[in-house]
Amino acid sequence: MTDRRRVGTGPLVIIGGHEDKEGDRVILHEVARHLRGGRLVIATVASHQPDGYFAAYREAFTAIGVTDLVELYVEERSETHDEEKLRLFDGAGGVFFSGGDQLRISSQLGDTPVEQRVRAIHEAGGVIAGTSAGASAMSDTMLVRGSSRETHRIGDLHLAPGLGFVRDVIIDQHFAERGRIGRLLGAVAQNPRELGIGIDEDTAIVLRTDRFSVIGSGGVYVVDGGGVTHSNIAEAEPHRALSIHHVRLHVLGDGDGFDLLERRPAASGDVGAERPAEETAADRARHQDAAEL
Amino acid sequence: MTDRRRVGTGPLVIIGGHEDKEGDRVILHEVARHLRGGRLVIATVASHQPDGYFAAYREAFTAIGVTDLVELYVEERSETHDEEKLRLFDGAGGVFFSGGDQLRISSQLGDTPVEQRVRAIHEAGGVIAGTSAGASAMSDTMLVRGSSRETHRIGDLHLAPGLGFVRDVIIDQHFAERGRIGRLLGAVAQNPRELGIGIDEDTAIVLRTDRFSVIGSGGVYVVDGGGVTHSNIAEAEPHRALSIHHVRLHVLGDGDGFDLLERRPAASGDVGAERPAEETAADRARHQDAAEL
Secondary structure, three states: OOOOOEOOOOOEEEEOOOOOOOOOOHHHHHHHHOOOOOEEEEEOOOOOOOOOHHHHHHHHHHOOOOOOEEEEOOOOHHHHHOHHHHHOOOOEEEEEEOOOOHHHHHHHHOOOHHHHHHHHHHHOOOEEEEEOHHHHOOEOEEEEEOOOOOOOEOOOOEEEEOOOOEOOEEEEOOOOOOOOHHHHHHHHHHOOOOEEEEEOOOEEEEEEOOEEEEEEOOOEEEEEOOOOOEEOOOOOOOOOEOOEEEEEEEEEOOOOEEEOOOOEEEOHHHOOOOOOOOOOHHHHHHHHHHHHO | OOOOOEOOOOOEEEEOOOOOOOOOOHHHHHHHHOOOOOEEEEEOOOOOOOOOHHHHHHHHHHOOOOOOEEEEOOOOHHHHHOHHHHHOOOOEEEEEEOOOOHHHHHHHHOOOHHHHHHHHHHHOOOEEEEEOHHHHOOEOEEEEEOOOOOOOEOOOOEEEEOOOOEOOEEEEOOOOOOOOHHHHHHHHHHOOOOEEEEEOOOEEEEEEOOEEEEEEOOOEEEEEOOOOOEEOOOOOOOOOEOOEEEEEEEEEOOOOEEEOOOOEEEOHHHOOOOOOOOOOHHHHHHHHHHHHO
16 A cells, blocks of 8 residues: 555655745755755756756755755757766755656656666655656656636646656646646546645645645645546537536645545644644744754 | 525526627526516626726627616715616616626615615516626625635635625635635635635526526636635734635536535536526527527
């Protein structure tokens, strides 16, 4: 049972995009503390134009004490065999996937030596983080395209196989900001085995084994279709609006936890066991900053 | 029990804004057929600048055979006693509240002779319709202001007493289009006795006694907080994101029904008993158009 959803053993930090890079940097601190002194590989492969991504992360991570950072960019799939690229992972304690197009991550890295290196780091206990497109790519089935800011139309959704670090969930990002509840409901309707997880900007889930906790300033929406009694997803014409009855919805904030196997929220003290129940991520960041002064 | 939620006896047509005025006009047809030959009063009072609203509705309703239309506008509350204004309701079979600011509807009409006339029409079986701000004003507690496109922040929500044609619900409009699930969840969290109903553009609920059916091109979101096990609405600081666990959510489309007392969706054949189960609103509009040719 314990491996039903998680393949590797390191933590996953799955971020809804636009994480704070200049203030408390709660989420980047979370990534940093899981590196255990190892190198951080910033994978900018999701971007068609990676210029600037690495510089911004180098500045933000350097400011919180992470100094061994390298950029992994892959223009073409053929480069994933280059020894030079593969040596970037030497001594790595984590990989951070930046934003862009999730289909670039899966199409360029899927079933390549680079992907094997990422997986090896994860299996050795390293942290795998992803923001925006990098968040979507974490699951075995990923949401690629679908309209925001409207009720889901039956025919308007594109899914693709992701990296598969977490199973049986579909992750969406920039969630409240882009009005994406409709498309996530549409994805869950296709097969309610998949749990929908919508993550706001500057918000992340930190996933270990089968539980995650929430950090950051926004919300995390969990869409559970297990009890759905009716949906028209397979019956209606492509332009029809989705109808789906008896969805269970949780909105989780900083400090809340969630058990993926039981499919239910957990009080903050129950999850991770790595932080006191009363201490929020913001508190922790402040303590950490104070300790670094 | 039967009067727990509904005060009057006529139907309510509650519209999420931007209803189709040029194509099939499914929603305007629905309003028209409940007039039973009576006059339609277009109440543009929600608008600070009503110019143009009435002309657009006159054109749209005239095209589907409603010819006795008058505009009710109230600049100042003192005008609600004018005999001239009150005579506008003579022979009326319905009142249609257009969009604007819901606080103008309640502050200008609340507890006035004009409001009494509207209520009398409703109690006599006339149709009361409202779109956008006019939709929000239908319930006893109405949502006035709150951020769209973000997870609800505890302190960021303004409610006010509405016209009270339907009790124990809070209505929001332009729902998916403006990403308003967050603020509706915030409103429901304040007191889960209130059922949240979010209506998309060009979509309406047609409410009779304790049941409604859905018509139009979008979706209707029903947020039921009855089973909520935890929320931080009363505990957290104003800037904190809302946390709320175990919400029940239904997304309803054209032809779906909902029972407000039982708080559950109903198959289309169960609701209203005024339309065959197999006939959608679009079908009906087509039949009606055909009959008018």
